[in-house]
Amino acid sequence: MKLNKIINIFLLTVISISFGFVVNNNEDTPIALIKKIVKDVTYKSIDASDWAVAKTGAPLKSGEQIKTGSKSLALVLFSDGTGLLRVRENSTMYIYGKKIDKTINKNTFIEKGLIGFDVNKQDIEEFKFTTPTAVAAIRGTAGYIEVGKDSSTTVVCNHGKIEVESLIGNKAKTTVEGGNAININSKGKIVKGAISAIEKAKFNKSTKSEVKKIKIETEEGIIELEFYPEEN
């Protein structure tokens, strides 16, 4: 567990350096914004030490974190209009971006949980996901990436193509095409195959953002609470 934490810190440092992460530069254009929030979503800005409650429309700058609680959901939209991330319940991610000319190179570090993505065809900019055990480079695709409690990574590609590199073990590189999935365990072992029924169901769920709602009648009126249904 401690080793995982060390790896995470190392990866975050590498990503931060490579993305020219500069703290407290308020003039920077936000690289993403929160399009929708369901229930418990918090974020941590680059100059804050504590998590704050996220609001719809909140801008996200490079290096900022977003976290979802139980039965919660956040939709994150990139400022260059290239893609949408669906941060499912109990997930934590860091968002990094570096503007080069008219493009933003993006790298999202998923610490834990499941992130669904729907990314437009990329011309020259990078769109990467980093997890404790893998890096996935995306060019116009939809799927999801899930990081397990043991830091294993599952990459599911519904359509398009994803290049995946293991960060542990023999650091193998491979490509996942539409209809296929790949799993990299905590030792770096890669297992590749067609999308399973469970993975397909998870993907379908990851594309949805409908919520359930509870209405509570109080003396001062009706309170409505939105929540996202449980994963399984």
Add this chain to the structure above:
Amino acid sequence: MLLIKKTFLVFAILILTTFSSFAQMSNSISSVDFGEIKDGNSVKVTASLINSPLISRVQIVYKSFQETDFRIREMEIQGNIAQYQIPPEDVSAPTVSYYLVIELKNGLRETYPLGVPESAQPIELTVSAKSEKDNEILILSPTANETVKLNDLFISISFIKASDEVDISKTKIIFNGVDVTKNTIFSGELLLYYPQNFEKSFNSGNQLLEIKVFNKVGELYHTMQREFIATDLVTSKDLGRGLRYNGNVAGEIRNEAFSGTNTLYKNFGLTLNAGIGDWKFKGYGYLTSEENENVQPQNRFSVSISNDWLDLRAGDSYPRYNNLLLNGKRVRGVDGKLDYGIFHLQGTYGEVRREIEGSLIQTYSEDSAPLQSNVVRIDSTKYGAPFGMIDFGNNSRKLLSARLGLGSRNGFEFGVSFLHSKDDVKSVEFGSKPEENLVASSDLRLAIDNQRIVLKGVGAISVFNSDITSGTYSDSQIDSIFSASDELGNDVENFKNIKNKISEFFTVNQLIEPINFTELSSLAAEGSLELNYFNNNLKSSYIYRGNQFTSFGQEYTRTDIAGINISDRFRTFDNQLFLTLGYENLSDNLQAIKKSTTNFQTLRVSIALFMRQNIPNITLSYIQNKNSNDINPNDSLNGILFLSDKTDRISLNMGYDFNFKIRHSSSLSFATSNRNDESVFNNDAQYFSTSFNLNSFWTKSLVSNFNLIYYNSEIDTVKYKYLTISAGGRYKMLNENLELTFNYSPSFGDFNRHAIDFTAAYQIIQNLWIRAQMRYYKIPDSSTSTISGVTMRYNF
């Protein structure tokens, strides 16, 4: 009291200083609304009907500038409006031409504008082009036509991809007509605006966002608009078990007084949308007092269930296959689509026409029966006479169609389909001749290099039986025919075998068309190649439609025509300049059944400027039609059939949005046409029309408009001239809960009419609207008509 004075003042100003729009002369249509027409976007057409009780059907006939054929589509009549949604693929710059065909219940037919195509031209609408700048400046949120909750609403515009020419700090954000720039957060290259933090009177409903972007020298660089819907928590219900639903219910009572005859209408409509998980359910119902057994169905109903791969519908549906088979015709029955990987299956079964019983007008004895097409033999034991004069009704008609497609709609796809449609012979006693139709079709589409090369082909062959009353020939009938005339010799048995096989699904008798398939008279085929390179959209196509091709699913297909069409649309200067060139050469008489072959040649040239600076949008078009045949005009016998005419048409359309004290949107157009007919009929024709339109946005609540039309034609020495001036406006008050609109439109000259429209809509409680409408039309020395009604609508 002050409020009344203020309201009166507003309307006095409207009447005296502003005018309305959209008036083209018609006795049945008061206005046609297209909304914004943009290249590659669908367009919803709404026509307001003047005397809807007298109208049995409205069709829209339209085509884009480069296209060969006008497409004829049925509009959906609901109360006093008719609607049709033109699909995105049919909308392309620089122009779309259209006219409406209105069929009246008394059997008469008219067009809007009146006299198309003989004495008037279709209306030409400018289609604005998509700009590269639309890709530079991104409206991240809300997305187009999104429904967003009031509490979640925020506006976000990204300039990350914008040109270096742009000065982001000069950007203006206009939300529902109000400049909200000062409340917008400029965060680097991202602009953010949170309406609920500022807009105290911000209501749910349709919202309009407008963004004006300026360059570094302060000139307007680009403007963008986005429409979306904001709802409050009540209008989008999410229940505990995952079921979500919304919808609306509306009821209308309307009285129409036309030339002293009063007719009362009662309409009720319900729309319901629901979803659970991946599944969506839709329900729609429309009940009207116009429904009766002597006309085709006026009520509408449908229920549907769909998800990502399945779409099933019952009730009224408008299935789309291809342009030769079935496309947009109403079918009452079941319709479904299944998309599973590379397999695409579609099926439709239902009634396209219901039975309407004819009536016996008069009976005749054997000796007194006149020789008329509507005098037929009747059941003498039942009616006491052997012959009767009949007002024919029609048989009910059922349709079955299906398609199996293989492949990807973005790459290669091949499909085979068929349509079988047959009248029910026994459905009525006095009907016109029952018919039957069978069409087999195939289609393919190949798109490569990211849709830059698109190859499309569709072919169909039909069989048509024009009278199936007596059913299929029996073997004994065939024997008797061929014993009398031994034309087929020993093939009689083969003929019977074939007949026995075919007759399981099609009626075989002497009235089948075609008799000989090798003449290709019932074949229709189209092939096209589209190349999209170097800012050119080059399209070449070949069409062939035999004179006997018939599809009950697409009844308005132009037949007996073949030829080529080549067009190229070149865009440059960031889609600000469009050059379009087109040439078409078609000929008829494919099966050589006419005295002569007519050749139709069309040349089209258009230049369109869509400048985003302070310069009007300009579209200049020239179209030349030449029709001629191979008859010698000096031929004493056939000279009367000689055809040679040439029509030159020039049109100029200009649109200009400008600020003078307040924001205005204006348009000016001129159209002229000259036809030189060298046939013996000498039907020369000249036509000129001009129109001017001005919309002025005085405040967020007050919008006015002004329209002027001048029309002058001379057709075969008959002159027709008129002038129409229209005035009107819209005013919102009481915190936008009351909306008043008023229009006054007098016409002078050969068309003399005064029209007044007034509507008032009031939101009684949240989502419950009541709307009162009054229309008054007076044609001096002829008729006076009024329409008055109340509509109640609740959104849930």
